[in-house]
Amino acid sequence: MTRETAIKAENLSLTFQTNDGPVHALKDVSLDINKGDFVSFIGPSGCGKTTFLRCMADLEQPTGGSITVNGVSAREARKSRAYGYVFQHAGLYPWRTIGKNIRLPLEIMGYPKADQDARIKRVLELVELDGFDKKFPWQLSGGMQQRASIARALAFDADILLMDEPFGALDEIVRDHLNEQLLKLWAKTQKTIAFVTHSIPEAVYLSTKIVVMSPRPGRISDVIENPLPVDRPLDIRDTQAFLDVAHRVREGLRAGHSYD
Amino acid sequence: MTKTALSVLTVLAAIVVTWYLAVAPMNIRVALDQAERAGGAIDPPSAVERREMSNWVLMAKNRDYISEGYNLERPRLPTPKQVAQELWKTTGAMVLKGRTWSKRSLIYHGWITLQSTFWGFLLGTTIGIIGAVAIVQSRVIEMSVMPWAIISQAIPIVALAPMIIVLSSQVGIEGRGFPKALISSYLCFFPVLVGMVKGLRSPTSEQLDLLKTYSASGVQRFLKLRVPASLPYLFTSLKIGIAAALVGAIVGELPTGAISGLGARILIGDQFGTPLAIWAALFAAAILAGVLVTLLDRTQQVLLRRMGMRS
Numbered sequence: 322m323t324r325e326t327a328i329k330a331e332n333l334s335l336t337f338q339t340n341d342g343p344v345h346a347l348k349d350v351s352l353d354i355n356k357g358d359f360v361s362f363i364g365p366s367g368c369g370k371t372t373f374l375r376c377m378a379d380l381e382q383p384t385g386g387s388i389t390v391n392g393v394s395a396r397e398a399r400k401s402r403a404y405g406y407v408f409q410h411a412g413l414y415p416w417r418t419i420g421k422n423i424r425l426p427l428e429i430m431g432y433p434k435a436d437q438d439a440r441i442k443r444v445l446e447l448v449e450l451d452g453f454d455k456k457f458p459w460q461l462s463g464g465m466q467q468r469a470s471i472a473r474a475l476a477f478d479a480d481i482l483l484m485d486e487p488f489g490a491l492d493e494i495v496r497d498h499l500n501e502q503l504l505k506l507w508a509k510t511q512k513t514i515a516f517v518t519h520s521i522p523e524a525v526y527l528s529t530k531i532v533v534m535s536p537r538p539g540r541i542s543d544v545i546e547n548p549l550p551v552d553r554p555l556d557i558r559d560t561q562a563f564l565d566v567a568h569r570v571r572e573g574l575r576a577g578h579s580y581d
Numbered sequence: 582m583t584k585t586a587l588s589v590l591t592v593l594a595a596i597v598v599t600w601y602l603a604v605a606p607m608n609i610r611v612a613l614d615q616a617e618r619a620g621g622a623i624d625p626p627s628a629v630e631r632r633e634m635s636n637w638v639l640m641a642k643n644r645d646y647i648s649e650g651y652n653l654e655r656p657r658l659p660t661p662k663q664v665a666q667e668l669w670k671t672t673g674a675m676v677l678k679g680r681t682w683s684k685r686s687l688i689y690h691g692w693i694t695l696q697s698t699f700w701g702f703l704l705g706t707t708i709g710i711i712g713a714v715a716i717v718q719s720r721v722i723e724m725s726v727m728p729w730a731i732i733s734q735a736i737p738i739v740a741l742a743p744m745i746i747v748l749s750s751q752v753g754i755e756g757r758g759f760p761k762a763l764i765s766s767y768l769c770f771f772p773v774l775v776g777m778v779k780g781l782r783s784p785t786s787e788q789l790d791l792l793k794t795y796s797a798s799g800v801q802r803f804l805k806l807r808v809p810a811s812l813p814y815l816f817t818s819l820k821i822g823i824a825a826a827l828v829g830a831i832v833g834e835l836p837t838g839a840i841s842g843l844g845a846r847i848l849i850g851d852q853f854g855t856p857l858a859i860w861a862a863l864f865a866a867a868i869l870a871g872v873l874v875t876l877l878d879r880t881q882q883v884l885l886r887r888m889g890m891r892s
């Protein structure tokens with residue numbers, strides 16, 4: 322079965338010019354993400370995960386190579402609202418309630434009022450924040466704010482979801498729960514998901530494909546096709562197959578970390 | 582709550598005490614001159630000799646006359662009590678006598694000044710906000726407008742005020758109302774402009790990126806992000822702006838010819854040598870400024886709380 326390509330990066334490079342000289346955030350990165358893939362990006366801090374995601378989102382302009390999203394340029398994809406983006410920090414607007422924050426993309430994209438209300442209700446339930454729509458961001462814990470920002474990215478119909486460490490600030494239990502929810506959502510909606518994480522178990526549990534990155538210059542050091550079945554109960558994490566994949570990821574990370 | 586009240590009262594008490602203490606050296610010469618005319622025994626007896634001596638020496642040599650300084654009709658520095666009495670005489674007492682709008686009532690003069698302040702504030706904030714919006718929209722406008730805005734504030738308004746009044750009568754504008762509002766807005770627009778530029782630019786790059794991922798239009802970005810983010814800044818600058826507008830209105834009443842308004846009272850008090858009138862007008866202006874700023878402050882608190890902001 323051949324599937325359509327959702328995101329395609331070819332020899333993608335991005336060099337930031339800083340006062341301390343050039344920083345090679347990405348160098349010759351090539352990667353294919355198919356429609357319906359769940360791809361995790363893992364790697365040490367500063368290896369260019371966020372930068373890569375921002376290139377896909379047309380928030381950063383590559384200095385070399387090319388990137389296409391849904392077969393068109395990243396810019397055209399952004400203009401056609403092809404993706405939802407969850408930032409590393411929740412980034413809710415402090416003057417809007419949780420409900421109004423989720424309404425923001427719907428207002429901008431011109432969804433009808435009744436549809437907006439229904440969608441807000443649905444995504445709030447999905448991230449288990451029902452009843453919090455009238456609260457302001459500062460009245461919520463950091464983890465709840467992060468969930469609200471996920472709900473905001475899920476509220477509108479985009480078939481790609483770009484998530485930058487969305488669960489980094491959450492405790493283990495909530496994280497497990499949201500991982501499960503995210504898998505269900507992914508199975509149900511057939512979205513293509515690019516997901517940045519620092520957690521090996523999280524990457525192995527969620528993804529169909531794990532991209533291991535290494536820093537200075539930021540590049541891909543390993544791409545691991547996850548052999549685990551699509552149907553994954555939480556306790557799959559205790560099986561030998563799971564531990565084998567996790568081991569490979571750890572090896573990849575270690576190789577990238579070598580200080581030569 | 583009681584702690585803040587206590588510290589506020591302490592500062593107030595310190596000011597009043599310092600004021601009372603300052604009255605003695607400030608008024609000693611006037612007190613001695615007056616005593617000399619009344620035939621009192623003063624050391625040294627002639628005003629010419631006294632001119633060479635410091636206030637402290639005069640006080641030390643004429644201890645009995647120090648208290649006279651607290652009861653002068655035309656003091657250099659009136660006591661707080663005298664100012665309070667004069668204020669009451671020209672406000673509350675006038676109301677009781679049914680002469681609220683008489684030419685001797687500070688309520689009448691305050692109202693005149695307040696009207697100019699209001700129009701100046703309205704004009705000034707409008708100019709300030711429109712200017713800020715234009716500056717934030719375009720780099721070119723910023724580079725061509727901002728230097729002039731800064732230069733405008735370097736010109737002393739006292740020098741400019743008479744010219745504005747003369748020019749506006751030249752082009753056939755009757756009365757003081759319009760030029761006064763113009764002078765007032767001249768002082769008022771600048772803090773609003775600067776504050777609003779800062780406020781409209783306050784959204785973080787992450788907040789801006791979010792709208793970019795939605796492919797939001799420029800108008801949407803302005804209305805849904807820049808404007809709400811600027812509101813706390815707007816109120817801060819409105820509070821400075823209204824105080825500046827009041828100062829502008831008073832300055833607009835200073836040039837010769839004005840007969841009503843707090844500024845005119847200050848000027849007339851100076852010309853006729855009635856310091857109490859000056860001080861009463863000064864305090865009326867200060868109280869007016871305090872009331873206006875407090876009103877804006879309350880509005881700000883109610884509005885920002887409704888917007889979920891904690892300040």
Ligand SMILES: Nc1ncnc2c1ncn2[C@@H]1O[C@H](COP(=O)(O)OP(=O)(O)OP(=O)(O)O)[C@@H](O)[C@H]1O
Nearest residue numbers: 337339344345346365366367368369370371372373
């Ligand atoms: N706007 C920028 N200007 C200059 N350098 C930048 C900029 N953004 C990122 N960098 C640099 O690019 C490199 C990659 O940054 P990036 O944010 O992509 O890392 P990351 O993998 O997301 O790290 P983390 O796990 O800490 O979030 C870093 O060395 C960083 O300092």
Ligand SMILES: [Mg+2]
Nearest residue numbers: 370371409485
């Ligand atoms: Mg990052």
